[in-house]
Amino acid sequence: MAAQGLSVFPIIPSNQYRTKSFEKVLVSFSLSNSLVGTKLSIEPASFGLVASKRRSFTVATVSFSLPTTKKTQEVAADKKPRWSARAIKSFAMGELEARKLKFPTTGTEALLMGILVEGTSLASKFLRENGITLFKVREEIVNLLGRSDLYFFSPEHPPLTEQAQSALDWAIEEKLKSGESGEITSSHLLLGIWSQKGSAGQKILAGFGFDDEKAKELAKTVSLWTRI
Template sequence: MATNTISVLPIPPCCRKTQNYPLSHPPSLKPGILVTSFIGTKLSIRPTSHRRRSTAASASAALSRLPTPKQGDSSEEPPKWSARAIKALVMGELEAHKLCYRQTGTESLLLGILVEGTSLAAKFLRANGITIFKVQDEIVKLLGKGNLFNRSPSTPPLTKPARRALDWAVDEKLKSGESGEITATYMLLGIWSVKESAGHRIMATLGFDDEKAKELAESKNKDVILSIK
């Protein structure tokens, strides 16, 4: 019985014949096109390093879109957004884009916090039965699906309610007088503070209330510790 073989293209200039390898000892796969003789299909193999670079670039660009405290007369450095909060914004923008929305609203920020998944805010939401799938369903119920023919920007700009939620997070961090970063917990509480926003309405529909907001606010220090790890 013939042994199945695979071929890797492109072939080095010095070789004109297809190089065959037994499947039991495949060659190391490098960027190029993989041709399988027993399937007859071509698969592209591309390096993944550019994905890591693009993710880092997205996070860096997202930081410029987040409001930051202005340096006042105090000698202390103003607080910065945590890495988890920045990633939550990036994930929120991505979810808005996937839903074909032209802007990133509070509902997308809420979804971004859950998609990021590792912050205290995300864990608190899940512990209270607020999951990615439930939020996605409520977003579609409330706002409908975006128009597939109305192309969404790759990074949909923030809506006014979303900006207000993020501004609230910054102001509240400064009022607290606490050290550390502006975390996803502040972002989530900021969404809840904008009463007329889609994010607030979805949270309320799924059982979030002022008592839960108070409970989450009291655990903000844990989120600061979590962001350091």
């Protein structure tokens, strides 16, 4: 789907105007969000429209990153693990859930909802298997934090709370400590939320029976999958 107001597909002339060969059309666009730290870029690619009706392809390069503190930014680029696509989507869905509840910030509770909204990661499946669902979590968040003013409008990208940022940093640091290859996953993000004792997300998890033993069980599962 093209971004609003931006067409990324070349206009193909009707048959009566076609010749045996057509000029190549170069398409390039970039969508970026400096606040979230997420960047999507599609490099210039050529669409060759020839009489043989060959299919045309677009070469896309996608690079993602989530907000980091100065401490994690100092990690060498070649050593810093990347976030998985599911973890990035979980983060984006967490922001969206914070906006739906009209919260001024994205906290650990919003990140927890984001994992459940994404729904396909190992972390989200683990939560559901333990009876922790999106509807239960959302209801508990309202009970714990209350409702925002009806007329309050959240920013497009509610800034992370200190504890939510610490959860992201924890995930990165633990991945580095493990020495294992692969990406930082939603499971690392969930364990990062659990590490923030006293945060809304951690309290909600604890209220539904998630404890240190469950955290260890999830961590073992993550480690097992990285070795397969």
